Amino acid sequence: MDGDDLLSAWDLVKSYGGVRALDGVDIRLRGGEVHALVGENGAGKSTLVRILSGSLAPDGGTVRLAERARAGGIAVVSQELSLFPDLSVRENLFPRHPPRRFGLLDRGATDRAARPVLAELGLDVDTGTPVGELPLADQQLTEIARALLRRPRVLVLDEPTSALPAAAVDRLERVLRTLTGRGIAVLYVTHFLREVTRLAQRVTVLRDGRVTLAGVRGAEVGVPDLVRAMLGAAPPPPVRRGRTPVQGPPPVVLAGVCVPGRLTDVTFAVRAGEVVGVAGLQGAGHLDALAVVCG
Template structure:
C-alpha cells in the first residue's frame, strides 16, 4: 500500500460451484475520493463488495486495509426494521445507555447532525415503516455514517431515491470525501458516475476491464464499451410478417403518477418489441399497464381491442399472457404437478375445456405442450423437483395453453442456462410468427438485440427513442439508456 491508500485488493478469485464470479479482480481505494464500481449484471460487483466488506472470504487473493480503517456498507436491499422507530434503527448495536436504560437524548444528539447533513427531517420516534422508501434508504445511510467509517461502501444507494434526494446524497459525498473518507460507489447509473466519482473501475466477467481510470479521462460510451467488451454486435435483423390489422397493444399519452409520463407506443401482431431502461426508468411500469397491474391517470390504453384492463384477470381475458421474472413467486405453484400448473390459467381462469374437463384431457394437453417446449419432465412430475430452466418452461406452457394474442415477457430467461435460453428465444420467435404481439423486457441487452424487431428506450418514465434495424446493438442500447437519447450509428 502507498500513502493515501485506504484499501488495496489484489488477485481476488471466488467461485460458486463451477462458476467463477471473480477471476483475479482487484481495486485500490484512496481516502478523499469517490471510486465508482460499474459493470453489467453478473460482472462480479456484488461478490467483490462482499469480500471488501469482510462478509465473504475469497478463494485466492488478498485485501489490505490502512490502520484503524472502519468500514460501513449500505446495501441495495434495506436491512432495517420497519416495526422499530427511526431512532432504534439508527442505533441497532450498543446504543448509549443511562442508568441501564436507553439514553434517547444522547441518541438524538448524535443522530441530528447526520440527519441534517443528509437533509432528512423526520421525527426520530416515528416508526420506520411509515416513512417513504426514499427516507428509509437515507436512514440506512445515516446509520452507516454514525459508525464514523473511514471507508463507506454504497451498493446501488440511489435505486429508490428521487432526483432531489440523489442530489442531497451527492452533496453529502463531497463533504465526506473532504474529510478524507474513501467512498466505494457501486451503481449502474453512469450519469451519476460522471457527476460524483473521481475514479472508475469497470468489471467484466469477474475481471477488471478498466482499473481506477480518472473520471475526467473517460466518457460514457467508453465506459459502456469497457463493460460490454468486444462482443460481436447483432446487426442482421430477422424479417417477420406484421399483420395489417389494428395493433393489439396501443398506449397513447399515458401517465402513471410518479412512474410514466406521456408514454406512447404500439405493438403490432407478428412483431417482438423490446423495452429497455435502467432501474426505475419506467419500462417495467409500461408492462404493468398492459397487464392491468397499474392504473393510468391520463391517456388511452387499448389491449386486445378491449380498452384498458384494470386487473390481471381482465388482461388475461383480453388475450394477454404474462411471464414474470420471478417465476417461483408469481409464475408457479411449486408444490403442485406440471399438469396442474400448465392448466391453471386456461381452465381455471378462462374455462377452456368446459366446467369440469377430465384429468386425462388436461394431462393430454400438458403432454402436448411439454413436448413442444422440450421440457424434461412429465405431466405428473412435481414442479419443485424440476431444474430452474424446466420450471421456466412450465411457466411458458401455462401461458401457451391460453392461446394468447399478446405475450408480455419480463426477463424470461433470467437464471437459465444457455441451452434453455436458446429454446426460449425459439419459442418467442414462433409466437410472433404465429401472429402474437410480443412485448419483452430484459436485463440482458444481448437478448434484446437477438430477439426483438425494435426496442423502445425509457429514461425517467418517458420513451426517449426507438432502436431498430442495423442500429439495434448492445452498445447502442446501453448508451441510449445512459444518455437519454438514441445515438446515431
C-alpha cells in the same frame, strides 16, 4: 499499498463450483475519493464488495486495510434494506449498542447524536416514527445515516440511488463531497453510468469477474467508454421507430382526478396504439392512479 490508499486488494480470486466469480481482481481505494465500481449483473461486483467488507473469504489474493483506517473500519450500505420496519428511526440508527439511561433507551442522547448526520442527508423526519411508515427514499437515507454514525473510514454504497428521486440524489452528491472532504474513501457501486462521470474521481469496471478498466479518473472516461468496458464492444446506435398516430378520441382520460390524501389533480390520457408508463416511488400515488383507471 500507496500512502494515500485506505483499502487495497490485489489478485483476488473467488469461485463458486466451476464458475469463476472473480479472476485476479485488483482495486485501490484512496482517502478523499469516490471510486465507482461498474459492471453488468453477474460481473462480480457483489462478490468483490463482500470480500472487501470481510463477510466473504476469497479463494486467493490479499486485502489490506491501512492502519489509520482500522479504528473506523468499513461500513456497507447494501441495495437491499436491512432496517426493522416496526422499530422507530432512532432504534434503527442505533440497533446494537444504543445510548441508555437507567437501562432504557436514552432518546435525547440518540437524537443529539443523529441530528447532525440526518441534517447532512437532508432527512427531516421524526425519529420516533416507525421506519416502515417512511417513503422508500427516506428509508434508504436512514440506512445511509446508520452507516455514517459508525464514523467509517471506508464507506461502500451499493446502488444507493436505485430508489431515490432526483432531489435526493442531489442531496447524496453533496454528502459525498462532505465525506470525501474528511478523507473518507467511498466505493460507489452503480448501474447508472451518468452518475459515474458526475460523482466519481476514479472508476473500475468488471466484466465476467475480470477488471477491464482499472482505477481510471472519472473525468477521463465517458459513457461510451464505460459501456465498451462492460460489454466488450461499442454500444449499439439508438433505434428510432416511427409511429403512426391513431385517429379518434383517447379511450382512457383522467382529468383533474383527486383522491383525498392520495391523488391531487392527476391528468393524463392513453391513446389507441400507445403504451403509457406510469411510475413512481412507493407511496407516490401511481398505484392509486391505476386503481382509479380500473374503476
